[in-house]
Amino acid sequence: MKPLPNSRKPAKAVSMTSGKKNRLIMLFLPVIVAVLLLLIPVPHGLEPYSWHFFAVFVGVIVGLIFEPLPGAVIGLTGVVVIALFSQWLLFSPTELASPGFNQATQAFQWAVSGFDNSTVWLIFAAFMFAAGYDKTQFGRRLALILVKYLGRRSLTLGYAITFADLLLAPFTPSNTARSGGTIYPIIANLPPLYDSKPNDPSARRIGSYLMWVAITAACITSSMFLSALAPNLLALALVKSVVGFNISWGMWFLAFLPLGLLLILTMPLLAYWFYPPQVKFNDEVPRWASQELEKLGKLSRNEIMLMVFVICALLMWIFATAWIEPAMAALLIVVLMLWTGILNWNDIISNKAAWNTFAWFATLVALADGLAKVGFIVWLGKEGAQLLHGIDPQVSAVMLLVAFYLLHYLFASSTAHTTALLPAMLTTAASIPGINMPVFCLMMVTSLGVMGIITPYGTGPSPIYYGSGYLPTKDYWRLGTIFGAIFLIALMAIGYPWMTMMF
Numbered sequence: 001m002k003p004l005p006n007s008r009k010p011a012k013a014v015s016m017t018s019g020k021k022n023r024l025i026m027l028f029l030p031v032i033v034a035v036l037l038l039l040i041p042v043p044h045g046l047e048p049y050s051w052h053f054f055a056v057f058v059g060v061i062v063g064l065i066f067e068p069l070p071g072a073v074i075g076l077t078g079v080v081v082i083a084l085f086s087q088w089l090l091f092s093p094t095e096l097a098s099p100g101f102n103q104a105t106q107a108f109q110w111a112v113s114g115f116d117n118s119t120v121w122l123i124f125a126a127f128m129f130a131a132g133y134d135k136t137q138f139g140r141r142l143a144l145i146l147v148k149y150l151g152r153r154s155l156t157l158g159y160a161i162t163f164a165d166l167l168l169a170p171f172t173p174s175n176t177a178r179s180g181g182t183i184y185p186i187i188a189n190l191p192p193l194y195d196s197k198p199n200d201p202s203a204r205r206i207g208s209y210l211m212w213v214a215i216t217a218a219c220i221t222s223s224m225f226l227s228a229l230a231p232n233l234l235a236l237a238l239v240k241s242v243v244g245f246n247i248s249w250g251m252w253f254l255a256f257l258p259l260g261l262l263l264i265l266t267m268p269l270l271a272y273w274f275y276p277p278q279v280k281f282n283d284e285v286p287r288w289a290s291q292e293l294e295k296l297g298k299l300s301r302n303e304i305m306l307m308v309f310v311i312c313a314l315l316m317w318i319f320a321t322a323w324i325e326p327a328m329a330a331l332l333i334v335v336l337m338l339w340t341g342i343l344n345w346n347d348i349i350s351n352k353a354a355w356n357t358f359a360w361f362a363t364l365v366a367l368a369d370g371l372a373k374v375g376f377i378v379w380l381g382k383e384g385a386q387l388l389h390g391i392d393p394q395v396s397a398v399m400l401l402v403a404f405y406l407l408h409y410l411f412a413s414s415t416a417h418t419t420a421l422l423p424a425m426l427t428t429a430a431s432i433p434g435i436n437m438p439v440f441c442l443m444m445v446t447s448l449g450v451m452g453i454i455t456p457y458g459t460g461p462s463p464i465y466y467g468s469g470y471l472p473t474k475d476y477w478r479l480g481t482i483f484g485a486i487f488l489i490a491l492m493a494i495g496y497p498w499m500t501m502m503f
Helices: 011-039 048-066 071-084 093-097 103-111 118-136 138-150 154-171 175-187 201-205 207-224 230-242 249-274 284-296 301-319 326-339 345-349 352-373 376-387 393-410 414-430 437-454 461-466 473-502
Strands: none
Touching: 011 048, 048 071, 048 352, 048 376, 048 473, 071 103, 071 352, 103 352, 118 138, 118 175, 118 301, 118 326, 118 345, 118 352, 118 461, 138 154, 138 175, 138 284, 138 301, 154 175, 154 207, 154 249, 175 207, 175 301, 175 326, 175 461, 201 207, 207 249, 207 437, 207 461, 207 473, 230 414, 230 437, 249 437, 249 473, 301 326, 326 345, 352 376, 352 414, 352 461, 376 393, 376 414, 393 414, 393 437, 393 473, 414 437, 437 473
16 A cells, blocks of 8 residues: 555654754764854954864864764864864964974874873773783672672662772872772673673663762862872972962861761762662672682682782882882883783774773863963963952852862863963962962862862773763763762862861
């Protein structure tokens, strides 16, 4: 029977057509946003090339949020566009007119500058650590032990991950090393035990919850201890240099203690409410884990060697940072794993998640550093100082803190954020009579860890957990906004009064 002339299209065909249109809209949305910003008159006091760079940067961020293409493709596209049109997007007229200045060479060097960033290599090494845990089954063994004793409830697993990070944090001045080298390789083995797979609807069974708990724990502990995050030490030096205020390890710890304890104790529960696992209670899995541990038997030679290597890496990250960069220590362990047969070269080159994250984060680092290079960050600081003129000191302090926190959206590195913005914020605050500078300084420096939660690139461990396949892009941005707001409100509502009592 022939269809009637006015018969409707099948629902499936309509759905596919609608899906293609939506994808097309998302594909062009970053371009439209960038073009609209390019058409806006350049703000007063800012060079045209700086504004044009910012326009492309915002386009890339919009692309990362909606992800019409993989994140690495979006980031690489942004870098290539800026490098190709560097005359209008990257370099000042003075630089272009300098004798011997080779625009093409300089543009290329900037485009690939993210690939020599130590955090990028530390993240890459973290994926190799995880591969070693997986291949030797050492990670599975540790995961089974966790499940055997704490796996009856998903919530208790969340607390186990949180307390593991808390125990390591005071002694590991790199949250990327701590998360990527120790925590992530272990918990990556947990979801499969509950039939929860990455890049699959089953991710929500338990894997998504555990990965989100892990990244939030890393951010909280990074704020809790002076020695838990490398930029904390940089912030300490900047505060002393700009303001002349000395912050000791104990002062930092006490300043964040009430808020830190509250967040540590409630965060797994908050994640349980806002991003609930489908598997909440399971009596059978712990019993099964006991049986699987018996099947694994004694530790193998490769498991023992991997355990020794990981302990060595941890010791280097804690005690030897003056002699060996954490990223180099991690790469040394990767080389040892290759020489001892724990991994082979095929394990390295076939690790798609590692290479994808490596390319994605490296391009973001270059783009974020470019904002400082073109002078956009300095201009932003000056404009902020002018806006605050004549405003109540307490209100000014809050506005500066909120601005410092939210501007982390522009950075793919806590170190870059600290270097670019903290001196400007401290100088601005010091020029406003009535601001309690010791309290302001403590509020600023202790915000460095928790602000990393807001984006999938906000701090070193973020790309690791985002690249795990258990945290879809939309979920990450949504949860980052929710938890970022919770952390910021808690910092002002609990941290500020407590620090004011201290000083």
